[in-house]
Amino acid sequence: MIPQDSQGAPQDRRARGMPRGNPExxxxxxxxxxxxxxxxxxxxxxxxxxxxxxxxxxxxxxxxxxxxxxxxxxxxxxxxxxxxxxxxxxxxxxxxxxxxxxxxxxxxxxxxVYHVLADPAYLQGYRDGVEDLARRLGSGEGAPGDGDAPAYEDTDEATWGLQALGITADSPTGAGVRVAVLDTGLDLEHPDFAGRRVTSKSFVEGQSAQDGHGHGTHCIGTACGGVSQDGRRYGVASEAEIYAGKVLGDQGSGSDAGILAGINWAVANQCAIVSMSLGADVPEPHPPYTFAGRRALEQGTLIIAAAGNNADRPDDPGFVGAPANSPEIMAVAALDAFLDIARFSARSLPGPGGQVDLAGPGVEVFSSWPMPERHNTISGTSMATPHAAGVAAVWAGVTGRRGLELWATLDKQCRRLELPSVDVGAGLVQVGS
Structure with missing residues (x-):
């Protein structure tokens, strides 16, 4: 499954957003x-x-x-x-x-079979975010009432994404809530996670849970990380219990077997939230995830997944891919710092399960990265998804709600945006009431 981070425009362009060819x-x-x-x-x-x-x-x-x-x-x-x-x-x-x-x-x-993109694609994704920001500034497409300035910017205290979610120094931190992030693993020696409660497991044959790619460490940092060496907070649920499941290998490939094994593990261990920043350009719901999403909700686990990066706006809005297009899995779109839809973020398709449910910060997101780099800034619905997962952990801790009740809480607490619901669903996920 392709982690939805910096995919850019698909090499094989789609006609009206529909894919060509057969999945591997x-x-x-x-x-x-x-x-x-x-x-x-x-x-x-x-x-x-x-x-x-x-x-x-x-x-x-x-x-x-x-x-x-x-x-x-x-x-x-x-x-x-x-x-x-x-x-x-x-x-x-x-x-x-x-x-x-x-x-x-x-x-x-x-x-x-699914694939993560190679390292050069991450640079492409970051460049896409910078170019999109430059385009908006040059055309005067800033946030309403703010002229050419973005609505939010990173500061020494917090990333722009945390600010947009309504997080302050006094916000709840998801303490005691178990969050499973299923991705490429975690840098288990990363200093930003020292002293944290981390349970790790690899579901990739022949590999440990150590992240040899980077994507998983970045997503875990966004959902549940803490602060950088210079004191900047970048993690939403900074006291949640981390379940780091490696379902995609160091070379970026994996299959349903590893992903379903990871979901099964998370549900069995009573994780309140499963965050999956991965997806495939398949417009129809993949039946295993429809059943997995439903059965997880029945057992108190909410699965949140990336809507997908197959858009190339404004010409091609793309479509929500699998597994996010399963009706019982929450699909997350990406916003930029102007609170506009990201160029790459997929749009809802008609029919059950094909819709975007809500949106999160997903352009130029600062978070953890395997050592020695320690931190990195990348873009994608992959980055929006752990923001939403972290907020879900905060609400789970505050209210005790799980499953469908937690889903309804996230939906109700969203900040409504002046954007089409086919792009952002209920709006920007929020911590504040």
Whole structure:
């Protein structure tokens, strides 16, 4: 899955925002089962699959992806679904079972492959943000009543994003709330996280949870980080408990198996929020995430995901991609410091689940980065998403609300903007009441 940070204009331009070509797959399948199903019996009886590994066999349901690599099916017990390796006759039998109301097989879809962008793309994304800022200043498109000045700017005390969210020195900090950020991991030795309660786990075969890419450290810093060495605060929920799940590898690639394993782990460990700054340019909801989002909400976990960076405004508004376009997953768009929609931020599509739900700061966002750089400033709906996740943690701590109640609170507390709801949903997510 592509972390939605600095994608820029797609190389293969879309006609009216719709993608061309087929998504890359692994050759395996994601199978969704009905509640209270014995997966071993189903897979054996329906498709002759004999080796079934389950997250229930691991402490805190933290699957070891190296150990389960040879299994016919890997079950994510908390979510009621599995990734299976099946030959054509076996996969055919599973697909046929979906049509039979007498079986507990609800959906069978190919497992998708996703990619993070290479490092040069991050520089492109930052350059896009700078160029967009220069364009706005040159054309006088500043915030209403502010002339050419942006509505917010970074200061020595706080980033512009925190200011826009209504965060002050006295704001609640999400203490005691568990937040899972599923991405490329975390720089576990980063000095800005010293003394913090961090639980880390890799769901990428052959790799540790240490972030060898950067994107995950930046997102975790935005959602739950603290202050930089010079005293600037950049993290929203600076006292939340961090669950750093590595679901994308150091080279930037991953699949549904790792991402679903990460969600399953977060739900099993009662994380109130799952933040996923990742997405694929697929306009239709991917069934595993529709079921995962619903089942997570039922267990008190809100999944928040990046709406996507496939727009190239004003010519191409793009569309919300997977997994954010699943109806039970909150989709976050990106705003710039003028509180205008970011050039790259995707627009809602008609139909259930295809809409942007709310927006967050996503252009030129300062946050943590693996050492020795320590900090970096990048842009994308990837950066807007952890802002929203951090605010969700603050509200979860203040109100005790979880799941759908927490979703409703975020929606109600948004700052309404003079922008189309297809671009920003309910508006800018807010900490202040």
């Amino acid at each position: 797959t692994t050759g395996r399948y994601v199978v969704v089962l009905a509640d209270n199903t014995d997966p071993a019996a189903v897979f054996a009886d329906v498709a002759g699959l004999r080796t079934v590994a389950s997250s229930r066999d691991y402490g805190e349901q933290a699957l070891d992806m190296d150990e389960v690599a040879g299994a016919d099916a890997t079950m994510f017990a908390q979510l009621g679904m599995a990734v299976v390796s099946a030959d054509p006759s076996q996969s055919g039998a599973l697909r046929a079972a979906v049509q039979d109301s007498g079986t507990p097989v609800l959906a069978v879809v190919p497992e998708l």
